[in-house]
Amino acid sequence: MPHPQHLRSSEDYLAELLGALTPLEATTVPLARAHGLVLAQDLTAALAVPPWTNSAMDGYAVRAAETAGAGEAPVVLPVSGDAPAGAAPGPLAPGTAMRIMTGAVLPEGADAVVKVEDTDQRPGEAPLPRAVEIRAEARVGLNVRYAGENVSVGSPVMQAGTVLSAAALSTLASVGRAAVLAHPRPRVAVVSTGAELVDPGTALTPGAVPDSNGLLLAGLLTEHGAQSVRVLRAGDSAAELARVLREAAVGADLVLTSGGVSAGAFDPLTMLAASAEHGRDASLSFTKVAMQPGKPQGRGTLRTEDGRGVPVIMLPGNPVSVLVSFTVFVAPALAVLAGNGAAAATAALEPAPARAAVGWRPAGPRRQYVPVRLVTEPRDAQAAAVGATAQRPGPEHPVPWVEPVHRLGSGSHLVASLQAAQALAVVEAHTPSVEAGQEVGLLALSRPAAALHLPPHRLLS
Known part of the structure; x- marks a missing residue:
């Protein structure tokens, strides 16, 4: 009609x-002030991620071939030095191991890292040992993060239109961006x-x-x-x-x-x-x-x-x-x-499905928006469910039950009840009645998706 x-x-x-x-009009904004803004440019990586080939573990950098048979009989290698995070270590001398921290640059000549738990050394702060006993055979690439394996220089990382979340800003910082063009x-x-x-x-x-x-x-x-x-x-x-x-x-x-x-x-x-x-x-x-x-x-x-x-x-x-x-x-x-x-x-205005826990009067020829709260499923939910829309929802995305925050429903003057509203129930025009168990639409108000237990892509946020 x-x-x-x-x-x-x-x-x-x-x-x-x-x-x-x-x-x-978009302007250039430092990353520290860009949270929540919308990106106005496509961006590529100015840095590789990781920028350096580095260790994924606290342990000892080695040549994998020199640990052959360590799983059967320990291999003892002299320790030639330390490779702490944030420093550029010297090359690894043949026939030696180098103590290395997680994230530290892999020394030239090394091709694997044996984690400290697979040696005779204890984790944590300790003097540099003269030698280390390797108790597990290493393979090339073991516990190694290779430069650029996540993103290489020039690779696309983000498109215009992206909302700059905390994770997005972290990504941009990691690829060498200090500022962005954003609305x-x-x-x-x-x-x-x-x-x-x-x-x-x-x-x-x-x-x-x-x-x-x-x-x-x-x-x-x-x-x-x-x-x-x-x-x-x-x-x-x-x-x-x-x-x-x-x-x-x-x-x-x-x-x-x-x-x-x-x-x-x-x-x-x-x-x-x-x-x-x-x-x-x-x-x-x-x-x-x-x-x-x-x-x-x-x-x-x-x-x-x-x-x-x-x-x-x-x-x-x-x-x-x-x-x-x-x-x-x-x-x-x-x-x-x-x-x-x-x-x-x-x-974002497409309503998610919900079910009325109680009945109320709709708005005749107008679409109705009713401030509602989420409630537990009524004990007589199956009896309350009506019509073809009443089949039981699946366990992954259960349809929430709602009731008006005030007995007068969508009265425009009911401001004292607004604080209890978690969402708006949407009832289409010319709906003859809203009965308990009937399906209605649901628009979230400005609350996090997790707080409403609704599918996040359906929420107005």
Whole structure:
């Protein structure tokens, strides 16, 4: 059944939103500051790994042929010196052994390392012995790491588009890279709108509410790898909002607002868009999306004094709507700005399978996003399972069970329950009901995959 004409699908709106964004210009960044950034260049190895042929064991460097028969009768070799890690040892004289540490360069002439446990010497710190008794026959290459056996100079090691994890940075350091060309973290300004908003902890006058959205958005930005550059607040007049938006756009790559996008008489963003005097520095458009919560949405561009056009994403004002809208729209937008492609950003929104532990009321013609917690499998799970989707999951990836964090489900005002939410259950539009045992979709919030026991490639992270 199609959506009503005045409601757009979330996929359609997201495609429009992402189509207006381009990745931030890449800059050269030292490895120490590149964690979490997206690589903007293909990279090859400037150094071989390992850079030197070295020992894989603490022991004695030898010529393998000179240990023949050591497994039957020990072979005694004089010890000609030490090869500590980080030094360049001299050559190994024929008929001798050299004590060597793990990672130390293999001396010229040696072709094997006998581990210390296969000699008459004890492991650990000790004076250099005059001779060593070899008790196991060595073969050429025993306990030897050859230069370049992992990666040779000029070999490809990483492609543009790679997210620079700790392991990726370690790899780049090992192949001789000190800096990379990468897309910077998006700098985002947050604006909460509404004359009713006051600082948290302030005594409330009639109609006032604490500004929880500013903290919510600033925290979500950090959790998604962006930089929150300022958190501002604006009242319910077009003039004040225009001033605050000008301030927010300075030095920002994106501006996020919450509130003021509905059709109320005092919604400031819609008032600003309609204002000939105060709307000249902003091009704003609004739409209604077939989702619950989060139906009213908006996007546009703010023009700065230096001529930049800063994209703005305008979210509804209720906190649960903010969380859902951030997950569905803002997180993919941040990914595109940070250098991930739109395809990868939208693929992260594919829900993982889950099962409802209790029933709840769906949202009719709109797709529903319900803050949920993970729960243990109900005792009567088989009886609760319904329909063809109810077969038992395999043991490798058990389907999690979930329940709403509040009995009122997806109510957009239920901010006090958000702290318990681990994910969003997704119920497609026109679902007649959600019954206990029924399969639903699941989108993780900004939590590690392991904490949710969900397949990691399915998570929005």
